[in-house]
Amino acid sequence: GAGVSQSPSNKVTEKGKDVELRCDPISGHTALYWYRQSLGQGLEFLIYFQGNSAPDKSGLPSDRFSAERTGGSVSTLTIQRTQQEDSAVYLCASSPSLAGNYNEQFFGPGTRLTVL
Amino acid sequence: SQQGEEDPQALSIQEGENATMNCSYKTSINNLQWYRQNSGRGLVHLILIRSNEREKHSGRLRVTLDTSKKSSSLLITASRAADTASYFCATATGGSYIPTFGRGTSLIVHP
Numbered sequence: 001g002a003g004v005s006q007s008p009s010n011k012v013t014e015k016g017k018d019v020e021l022r023c024d025p026i027s028g029h030t031a032l033y034w035y036r037q038s039l040g041q042g043l044e045f046l047i048y049f050q051g052n053s054a055p056d057k058s059g060l061p062s063d064r065f066s067a068e069r070t071g072g073s074v075s076t077l078t079i080q081r082t083q084q085e086d087s088a089v090y091l092c093a094s095s096p097s098l099a100g101n102y103n104e105q106f107f108g109p110g111t112r113l114t115v116l
Numbered sequence: 117s118q119q120g121e122e123d124p125q126a127l128s129i130q131e132g133e134n135a136t137m138n139c140s141y142k143t144s145i146n147n148l149q150w151y152r153q154n155s156g157r158g159l160v161h162l163i164l165i166r167s168n169e170r171e172k173h174s175g176r177l178r179v180t181l182d183t184s185k186k187s188s189s190l191l192i193t194a195s196r197a198a199d200t201a202s203y204f205c206a207t208a209t210g211g212s213y214i215p216t217f218g219r220g221t222s223l224i225v226h227p
Contacts, residue, residue: 004158031213042204042219043159056214091158104149105206105215107158 002026004108006092012114013082021077021111025094033105034067034077035091043091049075082115089113120148120205120218128224135192137221139205140185146208148181149215150190153202162190162203197227 005024013019025032034046045059049069060066064082069075079086089112093105123138139148147166151159165172165181165188172179178191192199202222206215 033214035217040219043217045214045216048214050213059214089157093159104161104164105159106161107151109158 004092004094004106006108006111008111009109010112012116014116015084016081018078018080019082019113021090021113023075023077023092023108025073025075025092026106029094029096029106030072031095032069032075033093034075035093036088037091038088046077084115087113087115120207120216122203122205122218122221124221125219126222128226129195131195131197131225131227133195135195135199135223137190137203137223139188139218141207142186143209148188149206150179151204151206153204153220159204195225197225199223200225
């Protein structure tokens with residue numbers, strides 16, 4: 001079946017504008033993660049969804065960042081009033097149901113966001 | 117700070133040589149995973165090793181885990197130019213389902 005998909009693949013925006021990034025996880029995966037990766041850096045955790053539970057938002061860097069996951073499937077990451085430091089690759093990953101332990105993550109190709 | 121830190125930051129070798137990358141972490145883990153990333157895009161899962169395992173193999177990959185030293189190593193044998201990528205370790209601790217990634221090792225394999 002299809003893997004994790006993300007759209008758009010590239011997004012260029014002007015400082016101060018809002019952007020929406022989309023993630024389509026693998027069908028049936030209950031866990032969904034958003035990460036941010038700046039040039040040459042590791043992955044910075046942003047937010048985690050698991051089934052119908054309240055999301056773990058502990059990684060969101062500011063209140064300009066928000067995310068939702070509708071119907072336990074598609075997720076949208078929204079960045080309001082973008083700043084130049086928001087420029088990065090935003091990666092989404094999904095994972096199958098947990099069995100009491102952390103499982104393999106399946107990553108999408110990412111969205112490269114450039115804020116001018 | 118990062119839970120997992122890879123070492124070295126960069127590695128350059130010739131095709132056919134072996135490549136060894138290390139990952140050190142600070143707190144007890146449930147498992148440790150290695151991922152590969154090409155061209156700054158999505159990561160691909162390579163191998164998972166659980167805290168009660170010491171060694172795992174997958175094709176040309178060999179992963180070891182030493183919980184007493186809080187470290188893991190990834191060995192790629194008979195490297196190929198196609199192995200050129202960044203390699204990340206990710207650790208999961210306690211009851212957390214949120215893995216922590218290191219900054220990665222950038223591997224370049226020269227043909």
